[in-house]
Amino acid sequence: MEPYGADDGVHVGSLLFTLVDPTPGNEVAYNRWYERDHLYSGCMVGPWLFANRRWVATRELKDLRFPTGVDAEYAVADPIDAGSYLATYFIHKGHEAEHFAWANKQVFELYANNRGFDERVHAHTSLYFIVGENHRTEDGVPSHMALDHPYQGLVSVHIDRADGVSHPDFAEWFNTTAAPVLFADAADGTAGAVDQVLHWRPIIPKGEEGNAPMKLGTGPGTRQRSMSLLFLTDDPRNQMPLLEQYATLVNDSGLATVRLVAPFIPTIPGTDIYTDQLW
Numbered sequence: 001m002e003p004y005g006a007d008d009g010v011h012v013g014s015l016l017f018t019l020v021d022p023t024p025g026n027e028v029a030y031n032r033w034y035e036r037d038h039l040y041s042g043c044m045v046g047p048w049l050f051a052n053r054r055w056v057a058t059r060e061l062k063d064l065r066f067p068t069g070v071d072a073e074y075a076v077a078d079p080i081d082a083g084s085y086l087a088t089y090f091i092h093k094g095h096e097a098e099h100f101a102w103a104n105k106q107v108f109e110l111y112a113n114n115r116g117f118d119e120r121v122h123a124h125t126s127l128y129f130i131v132g133e134n135h136r137t138e139d140g141v142p143s144h145m146a147l148d149h150p151y152q153g154l155v156s157v158h159i160d161r162a163d164g165v166s167h168p169d170f171a172e173w174f175n176t177t178a179a180p181v182l183f184a185d186a187a188d189g190t191a192g193a194v195d196q197v198l199h200w201r202p203i204i205p206k207g208e209e210g211n212a213p214m215k216l217g218t219g220p221g222t223r224q225r226s227m228s229l230l231f232l233t234d235d236p237r238n239q240m241p242l243l244e245q246y247a248t249l250v251n252d253s254g255l256a257t258v259r260l261v262a263p264f265i266p267t268i269p270g271t272d273i274y275t276d277q278l279w
Contacts, residue, residue, distance in 0.1 A: 013130065018086070020125070034085070035052075049103075049147075055085070055086040056084060065077070132198075133196065141231075146196060150266075156262045157227065160256060193233050
């Protein structure tokens, strides 16, 4: 696939968000299969997918997820501690159809040739398209480089907007009310830990578009679903009060309801670190 010189630059168009658990006893085998084979053969070698990063939620991090008690109809992780490893991938804007056509065929091809891994359970695997971005500083890390920059943490925040509330409505509220809180400097004047926030809406598959050789966990939600990815320069365990403050702002706005706030730290490629800390 030849790149299109007519594109005016590199732009994020969509995201593959795949949250998975290995079955107990297969943690090391799964980690090695995924990062040594599947990350490349099932994703990175495909057309127009240009960046990836893997993240992990240890037992300690999963225990920090909230809110609890979300009805299964609205749950992203069900139960709330489902999903230990998160893989995130960026697909180039304007070329999503080419990548998705390749990816749908490729996954069945790999499984037909015994290059799958059955000892895993998907908690939530969905595609999202980007609908906005916010940055703490105007000349910070560009959004298309977010998965390459050595951020210390990632927090996914899934919400359901109230009936009649569009994403632009929510974005306007976020820009004026939430962003100043999330990007505020610390009390001692040091830079806040939230460096950028990328906003997404789910791609809801039609017909056989979402077919896969395995169950993919909870569905993408409705057209009222939005997700934000918060990229942190600090360990997310240190930022839980800020995340709780943000969730309260969302819920109190009357515009949306928070369904899941989930913190992650990056894996260390080529190692089995964290495989013994999942449960």
